[in-house]
Amino acid sequence: MHRNRFAVFGQPVAHSRSPAIHAAFAAQCGIALDYVRIEASPEDFAVAVERFAREGGRGANVTLPHKPAAAALCTTRSERAARADAVNTLVRVDDAAGGAPRWHGDNTDGIGLVRDLRERHGLRLDGARVLLIGAGGAAAGVAPALLDAGIAVLAIRNRSSARGDALAARLNDARVRALAWDDADDAVFDVVINSTSAARSDTAIDWPFLHAGADGWTAVDLGYGRDAAMFLETARARGAAACIDGLGMLVEQAAESFRLWHGVMPDTAPVYDVLRRELPAP
Template sequence: MTNPPDSDPTDAPQAAAAPLAGVIGWPVAHSRSPLLHGHWLARYGIKGHYVPLAVAPEHLAQVLRALPRAGFVGANVTIPHKESVLALADIVTDRAALIGAANTLIFREDGRIHADNTDGYGFVTNLRQQAPEWLPESGPAAVIGAGGAARAVVAALLECGVPELRIANRTRIRADQLKADFGARIVVYDWAQVGNMLEDAATIVNCTSMGMEGAQPLRLPLDALSPDALVTDLVYTPLDTHFLRAARARGCTTVDGLGMLLHQAAPGFERWFGIHPQVDEDLRRAVLA
């Protein structure tokens, strides 16, 4: 099982009277993180704030150094800064270094910036919550896509004990790079053979943006897909993608991608505000609203 990020209290700053956190991106207006963290702050009666922070790439370093002095205890990071913050952080966790991106920052009392990646934790925790009978070690996993999200998923699945991890990407060189980075359990398939990759796979993950609102749907030949497989899609707008519907029609258990967003946020919230928050239906409704 993918372990939660370390929660050593020495990593976190002392809570201010009204601690501040936020999400850094460019643009950032689309982010649902303020809804998510705002719901938790209200639920637990915490006198803190979580705000969107639109930061242009050329200002990222300056802003990161200024935020702790402005009362910020940490921040989430979204596109296009998830890779850039690694070079600016003073401490980078092993998982963030392996994935090559960070999504969670902690501003420590000693002035150092601690960078972590909780996406893999969120991915696995979502599957275990929504499909408690899922056994990652029961068979190969098939991952569609080889971008930043796929790297976090691959790292998490390998840590969970999948015996083989198959991956296909429209640009094969990115899938080959994943094999080079993650080792012998990775098997790369050409995009034209993506349907064959599903044969006897126990876990199938769409890590591409195909199926998202405004994008083309993910349409794959599913003849080889076992009805015993668990199928999940990182896309959550819409929640029920064409890919999930097609897999469910074959009898598969399916899990939408919203839970990954919710669970990846929990470790950061706990570090910044001192309470481990619950991910439940009330939270899902608040974020979808």
């Protein structure tokens, strides 16, 4: 029996939960597929994707550090991928004339985050004041969806002011402003989102602005499990009323990728519940 071939590309990628998530979605929907992890360095990424396509690959997820490079490989991109200038989902587009495989690129990170925050955690985003920490591919992936969700303010803090300024300029929205990392801005925020990998190590990090939350503010880390622990523990100690890691976002963005590939939306709740038992919230 022919089995659809899918993969997740990254470096590192051995920790990825994507194969288990997509296997669970496929079982729900009665779809047979092969979904594997493919480790590729930045130098080898394009060649690895080409090889995957030649071997019958129909679609792929892309994680760090390849999202900007994936965008460059695509013949076409969705509006949300174009706004992010980063792709986390590749969809095979067959050439009717039998030419070389082509890829359509999408970015499901933002819609995955918004669905998780709204539907799973009941967080109100309409009118919210949001601080986004970081200005890399992860931040660029979620920022457009946050703006589309109706937030009132999106402030961006990044250690490199130039990168923060560049992301704010690319978003081209009056609600967006870039702040210096150590700027003594007195603004308060309803939601503070960490998109950086800086908290993934054991080295203590100072977030001098984390005291600036409004009453009842919510802290969000796009990492999950242990990777989110340092930031969320710091946020909790500094008055965050709620702390949310990125596990729900991971499942929701995967579901959107699955929908793009197979034309059906899976039920994310049971998949999230299984993973949550394996990875307790930090």
